[in-house]
Amino acid sequence: MKRDFIPGQSVHKFGIGDKQGRVERSEDPFIPKEGMPETAVCPDCHAIYENKRWRIDKEVADKRKKDEGLASVLCPACRKIAGDYAEGIVTLRGTFLWKHEEQIRNLIRHEEAKARGKNPLQRIISMEREGDDLVIRTTEQKLAEHFGRAVHKAQQGELQVSWDQDHARCRVFWEREE
Ligand SMILES: [Zn+2]
Known part of the structure; x- marks a missing residue:
């Protein structure tokens, strides 16, 4: 079931770049500033x-929802x-990838679980084969960059990380033949 998709008003407001040329976005259009209850699940x-x-803790969430009637x-x-709003897109390719597909998929899943433990908003939207590529779409730019660096560290190959002009999106390419 698809839900209504309301990106909010503040999508064009971004921060100022630092010395590396990277821009930290000053706000996330998906985090409403108004109308949020103090606590929710x-x-x-x-x-x-x-x-x-936001933090992740299923046991606490279930208990408090029941006890306190937390807002949903x-x-x-x-x-x-x-x-289906991806801020990060990771494209993996090359013959090495398909020889070690399961291992690389597991690495990505493992890195997602670790990232999510620290920040529940860092998630995989989808991980699918598209032609000769394995494409991973993420909710946050940083997670896409992290996946690229993790695969590169574990499997070498060629890594390229680029940011859209307004830094709303991070694109990561990794390739290894043989
Ligand atoms: Zn959620």
Whole structure:
């Protein structure tokens, strides 16, 4: 079931670049500034919203939802997944990839789990074969960059990380033949 997709008003506001030329976005259009209750739980991933940030703790979320009747609010990551809004796109290719597909998919899943433990908004939207490429779409730019660096570190090959002009999106290419 597809949900309504409301990216919000602040999508064009971005921060100022640092010396490396990278821009940290000053705000995430998927995090509403107004109308958020003080505490809430995401009905899809069970992340808890508290002290203005989301964290993951399914047991606590279930218990508190029951005990306190926490408000149910879809978290920004689940909204991006429902709306298929990727901030990071990782493209993996090369004969080495398909010889070691399972291993590389597992590495990506493992890195997602680790990242998600720290920040529940870092998620994989999809990981699918498209022609000769394996394409991973992520909810946050940083996660895409992280996947690229993790695959490169584990399997060498060629890595390229680039950012769209407005830095709304990170694109990562990795390739290894043989
Ligand atoms: Zn969620």
